[in-house]
Amino acid sequence: MPELPEVEVTRRSFADRIQGSVVRSLHLGKPLRWPLGRAPDELVGCEVGAVLRRGKYLWLPLRRADPSGASGGDEGGLLIHLGMSGSLRFGADLGPRGPHDHMELVTSRGQLRLTDPRRFGAVLWGPSTTLGWPGKLLSGLGCEPTDERLDGRYLQARLKGRRTPIKQALMAGDIVVGAGNIYACEALFRARIDPRTPAGRLSLARCQRLVDEVRSVLAEAIELGGSSLKDFRDAHGAQGHFQLSTAVYGREGEACRVCLSPVKRVVLGQRATFFCGNCQKR
Template identity: 70%
Template sequence: MPELPEVEVTRLSFADRIEGAEVLALHLGKPLRWPLGIDGDDLRGWRVGVVQRRGKYLWLPLHASDGRSGGLLIHLGMSGSLSFSGRAGEAGPHDHFDLVTSRGVLRLHDPRRFGAVVWGESQATGMPGKLLAGLGVEPFDEVLNGRYVHERLKGRTVSIKQALLAGDIVVGAGNIYACEALFRAGINPRLAVGKLSLPRCDRLVSEVQGVLRQAMALGGSSLKDFKDAHGSQGHFQLATAVYGREGEPCRTCGTLIKRVVQGQRSTFFCPNCQKR
């Protein structure tokens, strides 16, 4: 599934090219997770604003000449990707959304159709409001620090890995990046959050931010078919310390990397470097 780094890399790969473009047409393929929520013909003539990201969602703001505004909230689902090109060609069987603009065609390709494109008058209303309501702070928000995390973990009994994946404290630490951040912080993913000290929370926040920065610099992770809007793959998967390395020696201590299943997700860790 495309996580925050992949979504941010995607945003950066087309945001400046589509900003200011006029909407000429909107075409839909097979149904996605939710209805679009607006007649595509009603958006003709609207202008595209500055593309934003919230968690793993992209917000494409649109503005009409009469002062009306709104936007499209886009989620890439499990295997979706966006492309933006001057000539997109005929839509294939897995191309389910085309936004035709004066600067090119923004196309959502999604073989599994778990992605979504929904209309809203703002990010806080309608379907976008419902989808974004429970998200935690952004990983590079100035309010995020060890104390912030420590306070919000109080009273919870889940493991730290599951707390990170929940996304209600901080967004962006998906499965790959949670595994890597916990390794760098020296924290066992099975540790109950109630046992996490303030200094370890400080370290964890720093490592989450560091992992995400590195992932974005490397274009995200392309485990299967992720590509940005230029069609380029990411390379973070080549730099992982623990993720996907079950049975291989830890690059720090030589202990064999282990894998356990937490919440139906594979967790990779070094039993020597990551203490409970």
Template identity: 60%
Template sequence: MPELPEVEVTRLSLVDRLRGAEIGDVRLGKPLRWPLGCEPSSLVGRRLLDVTRRGKYLWFALGDRPGIVADGGGLLLHLGMSGSLNLSAQASPPGPWDHFDLTTTRGLLRLTDPRRFGAAVWSPSRDGGAAGKLLAGLGVEPLEAGFTASLLHAGLRGRRVAVKQALLAGDIVVGVGNIYASEALFLAGIDPRTPGDRISLARCVRLVDAVRTVLSRAVALGGSTLRDFRDAHGMGGAFQNEARVYDREGEPCTACGGVVRRIVQGQRSTYFCPHCQRR
């Protein structure tokens, strides 16, 4: 599933190429997770002003149509569990998994999603309408200044759920996906099974730093490609090649030489080193 690094890598591969592009046509394929929320023809003639990210959502801000002032609004896109965006100079016939196309003056932007858990939703603003509802309740951005040890410590207070599951919940901090939570907890030396309310402020300092380090490195390496993730250039990520514990069950720990274990938490695989990571 594309997580924050993969979504940010996608954004970076699109933003400079799409700024100022005019929408010439919109094509809808099979229904996605939520309806578009507007007539596709109403987007024709709009210009793409910017591409920003909130958690694992991408916001495509749109300019006014000619002759219509203060139209605003934009498109909120989510890649779902297996989706990807591609921007190509040459238009090609859609395949069975291609469910949303924007034909622009800078090329064809296409959302491909085999499982159709992704979405493209129009909203009058990022903070209101459909986008506001979908983004409400998301935690702070982990790579921004608001993600602090004191905020994490306060968010974990009173939570008996395991710390890894608390990270994945997304209401304290958003976008720390399964791979990156395992890696950050290893870097911070924290057993993923530890109840959230047992994580001290000092350990929160280490965990915040570890989350930032892991996510920043993942973005720099183009994210992780375990199956089919590609950025808008069609390039895969390489972070999985540097993973210290994720998907390394039974292999030696890179720090102590012990054996990496795998357990299941909340129906997700968790990898950790019992020697290096303490409760």
């Protein structure tokens, strides 16, 4: 479900409220994508720091209260990924846990609950040196869309020699993070680039246009509260509205909003891909 905008909207909806709270307990349901790591007992009593996002990952720093008053100490945290179907809620009383609630962090200010029916999500516990950034697990991730280093020249250099379709290169996350299936389709539509175009063949001008459109589509989606295709909610339970404005995603056969020709659907890298064959060129 969640691409970068949904993760960021989720983060913003609970980060301020949870920061400064103290962990009382952690409840785990069925196992998720990766094992949790060390025994979670040690995070009881920790104070929650500022929640950060990197790509589609959230990092919840947890610092052990130090009775001696000395600063420092080993800092750890929870690394959370929402997978395809995950969502987080934070509240003072979320009611009884359901069969798809696989993680709940009970704090002095409320419960942070991960609901994830498909269990492609992940919760990892570990020291910031291995899970936080700059950490090993996230080291393969590309630029944040807001990163100043990211421009047409950078993108073109990274795509050089790749024959894979540009859409797959965009979604791979090793060059730019955050554009999943919906936003990759939308950004390519806005940039008027056929998603099947071999990545290494894009001109500098088209790379620049693509960077600009990836940035703007993600920023707009965050502004609108994310996409609520099916069931996305932020940690307050509020829905997003971006899906009302998709130009191509999920619109096979419907009229292109620019030229009125029918939106096409193909499969690239086993993912449904939507585009306008008239507006988008190789």
